Amino acid sequence: MxxxxxxxxxxxxxxxxxxxxxxxxxxxxxxxxxxxxxxxxxxxxxxxxxxGPAALARVHAAHQREAEMRQLLEETARANFSAQAQTHGAVVDLLDARNHSDLAWRVDELARTRFGLAAGVIALESEGNPPAGWKHLVEGQVDMILDGPQRLARMGFAPTALGLFGETSDEVRSMAMVRMAIWEPSRQGLLAFASTDPEGFTPDMGSELVAFLARVVERTAERWPLL
Structure with a gap:
């Protein structure tokens, strides 16, 4: 050679x-x-x-894979656009809240009507009673629910969070939860959404949109003092 x-x-x-x-x-x-x-x-x-037939079959298979991939990308883009549009609409709804109680009601309402979920909840660690409509948590309970003090969000099913959802807890199969810090000095809280679908929220999902809503809830809640 x-x-x-x-x-x-x-x-x-x-x-x-x-x-x-x-x-x-x-x-x-x-x-x-x-x-x-x-x-x-x-x-x-x-x-x-x-x-010949084999070559044509390969060309057809390649074309089919390309078409399926293009369809998947288009469906993903439509789903992302829809989720963002719904989130932007939810922000407008939240900003229209008149007080803490109204804010909690709006979170639950947008969860059910805009996103087709089982419930939406605002929870707060507090020695006394939280604002009307908010769920009461004891000190350290946010860390326990999120499975650690360093975690900002948790997606999937968390048995320790079932108590947040009251009468609907028996139907809950997955949750999306984001840590909040409200007022000065800050109080630890949670924005939580529940789904009846086990695949509604999964650990591999990103939490960006839920975290965005949590920041909106924080800023909106700080309009009024905690009594």
Whole structure:
């Protein structure tokens, strides 16, 4: 084997090199029956290389994969656009709240009507009673529900959070929960949403949109003092 052959077999072939070779040697494929058969090609009349069934099947399969991937990307884009549009609408609803009680009602209402969920809850760690409509938590309970003091959000099913959802807790199969810090000095709280679908919220889902809503709830709640 000479040096040029060694270089050819020692490094991967570039598609451009293969293309140049076939352009310079047009008879290479036509005269190699074994290669034609392996590629699923055949020579038609007039020395024209024609696609055989195997080659056509590969082309069709590649086209089908491309179409399915394009459809998946389009569906994902539509779902993301819809979720963002619903979130923006929810922000407007929250900003219209008149007091803490109204804010809690709006969180639950948008969860049910805008997002098709089982419930939406605002919870607060407090020694006394939290605002009307808010769920009461004892000190350290936010850390326990989120499974650690460093965690800002938790997606999926958390048995320790079922008590947040009251009468609907028996139907809850997954949750989305984000830590909040409200007022100065800050009070630990949670914005939590519940779904009856086990796949409604899963641990591999991003929590960005829920966290965005939590920041809106924080800022809105701080309009009024905690009595």
């Amino acid at each position: 000479d040096g040029s052959q060694g270089d050819m077999f020692g490094a991967p072939l570039e598609p451009s090199a293969v293309r140049r070779f076939l352009a310079d040697n047009p008879d290479f494929i036509r005269e190699d029956d074994g290669l034609l058969a392996e590629l699923g090609l055949k020579v038609a009349g007039g020395n024209v290389v024609d696609f």
